[in-house]
Amino acid sequence: MLRPSADDPPAPHDSCVVPLTEFVSDFGDSLLAAVTQQNPPVYDGTFDYRCDAMTENLKRKPFAAQRGVVQAVTRLLVDDGQPASVVNAEMGTGKTMMAIAIAAVLHRCEGYRRFLVISPPHLVYKWRGDSRNHRRCPRHGAEWSRHAAQAVAVA
Numbered sequence: 001m002l003r004p005s006a007d008d009p010p011a012p013h014d015s016c017v018v019p020l021t022e023f024v025s026d027f028g029d030s031l032l033a034a035v036t037q038q039n040p041p042v043y044d045g046t047f048d049y050r051c052d053a054m055t056e057n058l059k060r061k062p063f064a065a066q067r068g069v070v071q072a073v074t075r076l077l078v079d080d081g082q083p084a085s086v087v088n089a090e091m092g093t094g095k096t097m098m099a100i101a102i103a104a105v106l107h108r109c110e111g112y113r114r115f116l117v118i119s120p121p122h123l124v125y126k127w128r129g130d131s132r133n134h135r136r137c138p139r140h141g142a143e144w145s146r147h148a149a150q151a152v153a154v155a
Helices: 014-015 020-038 049-057 062-080 096-112 121-133 141-154
Strands: none
Touching: 049 062, 049 096, 062 096, 096 121
């Protein structure tokens, strides 16, 4: 690989390079305003307590931040009419539990009957077990478990 030497004239674009911190400082507010205008937030942090109550029927209750994700995804799918959502988070943050809570809320509150879980093959049994273990609602338990098992079988 050839490296420029000190004797080489600077490339024409070098004078146009702006450090990232300077760029964000100069243009950050206007970029945020443009992104917000073009992509308005769907979830503003206000809980729908009717559907939030469904998470109380789960054996493991989501933490506050996880409940926020459940609410946001529910709003995206139901209120905004989007066909799908992605929950992307670090390992160990409870993505499986959040997805199960989302499916439980959508099933109980919105009547959704089918869910597609895309999972690496080594996590299929974890999904199957967790989906069966997280439910506690006696009225909808068996039906929820059957649908959850079908969803995991697709993965």
